[in-house]
Amino acid sequence: MCGIVGYVGPRPALDVVVEGLRRLEYRGYDSAGVAIVGDNELQIAKKAGRIENLDKLIASESATRAITGNTGMGHTRWATHGAPNDRNAHPHLDASGRIAVVHNGIIENFSALRAELESAGVEFVSETDTETVAHLVAAHLTAHGGSLADATRAVARRLQGAFTLVLLDAEQPEVVVAARRNSPLVLGVGYGETFLGSDVAAFIEYTREAVELGQDQVVEIRRDGYTITGFDGTPVTGRPFHIDWDLAAAEKGGFDYFMLKEMQEQPGAVRDTLLGHLVDGQIMLDEQRLDRQDLREIDKVFIVACGTAYHAGLIGKQAIEHWTRIPVEVEMASEFRYRDPVLSRQTLVVAISQSGETADTLEAVRHAREQNAKVLSICNTNGAQIPRESDAVLYTHAGPEIGVAATKTFVAQVAAVELVGLALAQARGTKYGDEITTEFDALCAVPDQISAALAAMEPVRELAREIASAKAILFIGRHVGYPVALEGALKLKELAYMHAEGFAAGELKHGPIALIEDGLPVVVVMPSPTGRPVLHQKMLSNVAEIKARGARTIVIAEAGDAAAREHADHLIEVPALPTLMSPFVTTIPLQVLAAEIALARGCDIDKPRNLAKSVTVE
Numbered sequence: 001m002c003g004i005v006g007y008v009g010p011r012p013a014l015d016v017v018v019e020g021l022r023r024l025e026y027r028g029y030d031s032a033g034v035a036i037v038g039d040n041e042l043q044i045a046k047k048a049g050r051i052e053n054l055d056k057l058i059a060s061e062s063a064t065r066a067i068t069g070n071t072g073m074g075h076t077r078w079a080t081h082g083a084p085n086d087r088n089a090h091p092h093l094d095a096s097g098r099i100a101v102v103h104n105g106i107i108e109n110f111s112a113l114r115a116e117l118e119s120a121g122v123e124f125v126s127e128t129d130t131e132t133v134a135h136l137v138a139a140h141l142t143a144h145g146g147s148l149a150d151a152t153r154a155v156a157r158r159l160q161g162a163f164t165l166v167l168l169d170a171e172q173p174e175v176v177v178a179a180r181r182n183s184p185l186v187l188g189v190g191y192g193e194t195f196l197g198s199d200v201a202a203f204i205e206y207t208r209e210a211v212e213l214g215q216d217q218v219v220e221i222r223r224d225g226y227t228i229t230g231f232d233g234t235p236v237t238g239r240p241f242h243i244d245w246d247l248a249a250a251e252k253g254g255f256d257y258f259m260l261k262e263m264q265e266q267p268g269a270v271r272d273t274l275l276g277h278l279v280d281g282q283i284m285l286d287e288q289r290l291d292r293q294d295l296r297e298i299d300k301v302f303i304v305a306c307g308t309a310y311h312a313g314l315i316g317k318q319a320i321e322h323w324t325r326i327p328v329e330v331e332m333a334s335e336f337r338y339r340d341p342v343l344s345r346q347t348l349v350v351a352i353s354q355s356g357e358t359a360d361t362l363e364a365v366r367h368a369r370e371q372n373a374k375v376l377s378i379c380n381t382n383g384a385q386i387p388r389e390s391d392a393v394l395y396t397h398a399g400p401e402i403g404v405a406a407t408k409t410f411v412a413q414v415a416a417v418e419l420v421g422l423a424l425a426q427a428r429g430t431k432y433g434d435e436i437t438t439e440f441d442a443l444c445a446v447p448d449q450i451s452a453a454l455a456a457m458e459p460v461r462e463l464a465r466e467i468a469s470a471k472a473i474l475f476i477g478r479h480v481g482y483p484v485a486l487e488g489a490l491k492l493k494e495l496a497y498m499h500a501e502g503f504a505a506g507e508l509k510h511g512p513i514a515l516i517e518d519g520l521p522v523v524v525v526m527p528s529p530t531g532r533p534v535l536h537q538k539m540l541s542n543v544a545e546i547k548a549r550g551a552r553t554i555v556i557a558e559a560g561d562a563a564a565r566e567h568a569d570h571l572i573e574v575p576a577l578p579t580l581m582s583p584f585v586t587t588i589p590l591q592v593l594a595a596e597i598a599l600a601r602g603c604d605i606d607k608p609r610n611l612a613k614s615v616t617v618e
């Protein structure tokens with residue numbers, strides 16, 4: 001949510017900033033704006049809607065005012081306070097036009113601050129919480145002088161809530177200053193140029209050297225480098241890191257949509273996530289601030305996550321319980337901390353988050369740590385807040401995922417949570433070393449099977465076009481097939497704006513079967529006839545029941561499942577895998593189905609309406 005770019009260097013700042021905003025588009029936004037300092041004057045352009053609208057505005061005004069300068073910042077806004085219109089778009093200025101601010105997050109005490117400023121005669125031009133910061137910083141500089149960084153520190157100390165703020169001062173054109181609390185911001189270090197970005201995609205075209213910023217820190221960037229301090233002015237050293245992917249990874253590579261490319265990258269995402277995690281027969285995590293004894297003592301696991309990551313957690317529960325015999329509960333992160341879950345030192349909370357920024361998951365992690373539980377996070381973003389606040393981390397190496405709908409990060413999360421299951425089984429001795437190796441090897445065989453599934457998707461695309469005008473689609477599954485059904489329904493909702501529901505097949509006759517009517521497509525995720533014969537049999541009965549009531553059955557079954565064929569109006573075969581690994585391939589047709597239906601309905605599958613890639617507000 002919200003994208004932020006900052007730049008100081010020799011290049012035309014407008015180009016760097018607008019290009020950076022484009023690379024952050026996937027985060028979700030509804031207006032865009034830039035501020036550039038040139039000739040000791042701030043030049044602002046902002047517009048509701050897509051970045052193309054901002055481009056048009058800048059082009060249409062170029063005859064009368066060219067936006068030039070080498071210091072600048074940009075913002076894509078996902079509205080929280082105030083409607084997504086031109087007026088509320090960022091940047092915001094103080095009354096004199098000296099200070100410009102962009103902001104990601106929510107300033108919780110903004111009403112009090114606004115009232116204070118209004119009683120001092122300040123007139124607000126927007127409804128945003130952000131504008132208060134521009135006025136406060138300007139007032140501080142007028143009263144105390146000093147640098148923009150000094151004023152930012154003083155104001156940041158007064159703010160409550162979550163924020164990344166980036167500021168420009170027309171009178172200090174060689175610097176950009178940023179403040180960070182609970183909202184993402186990273187620094188990019190080039191030769192004679194320095195960058196800020198909500199994530200590294202903002203500047204990956206120019207440098208792969210980045211620096212993590214911590215909580216409650218202010219950074220000043222200049223051409224020759226940067227200075228980081230705490231809000232109290234104490235110098236701080238940021239943690240440098242090298243970005244291990246490049247521009248090509250963040251581009252479409254010949255596909256019409258990022259999502260289509262990212263679906264094809266799923267074998268690699270799983271392969272890279274597993275790589276190097278079995279060393280001398282031992283499962284290794286990436287960062288381990290827990291010792292083996294801590295893991296041995298775990299007697300309860302909670303998995304907390306949102307959306308697709310939650311579905312990965314539901315699959316992980318089956319694997320962890322099966323391999324370790326430790327009870328596992330999977331909770332939506334948004335519910336977890338508000339219901340006072342029972343946690344202790346022996347509880348392991350596994351937080352799954354692609355972005356590592358999701359506010360609900362981050363707060364769940366904090367709640368767990370306050371209650372002395374141990375936290376292990378699974379994350380796709382190096383240096384993000386959730387891994388930084390965790391006791392142990394396992395990174396998914398899926399590379400950048402730009403399409404808003406999670407695809408390759410989902411399969412990578414399933415691989416990672418299964419690795420966590422093996423690590424726990426090893427620490428607790430519930431599996432012998434050779435059994436761990438066998439399971440790990442089975443996981444390593446998965447990428448080839450995903451490739452095989454992806455290669456056989458043409459009939460699914462055809463089917464998708466046939467059923468694209470359906471009113472609704474239902475998805476049913478059992479055991480690990482149930483979270484796959486939920487994930488299939490979520491993908492369809494978010495991409496095609498179609499009513500879709502996932503159900504545990506056994507629950508159908510307790511209510512949902514009333515939804516079945518003539519011709520309603522129902523996608524069935526079939527259990528394996530050999531791996532789970534009892535469930536397979538039960539599922540056949542469920543399919544017979546809905547077919548008898550007119551459903552059009554689309555059955556996803558293991559290759560060679562003859563019984564499934566008999567019950568299917570459309571049969572989609574996927575490669576056979578051990579039960580706990582079957583979601584890696586049963587998910588594929590559901591992703592393809594959702595994407596193709598959405599495309600047939602004219603939807604933009606990379607940027608579904610109302611959605612943000614990373615949800616940094618609760």
Ligand code: F6R
Nearest residue numbers: 307308309353354355358405406
């Ligand atoms: C759906 C989707 C979302 C995310 C959810 C959690 O396709 O992408 O449901 O899975 O917002 O995001 P992360 O994993 O970044 O915490």
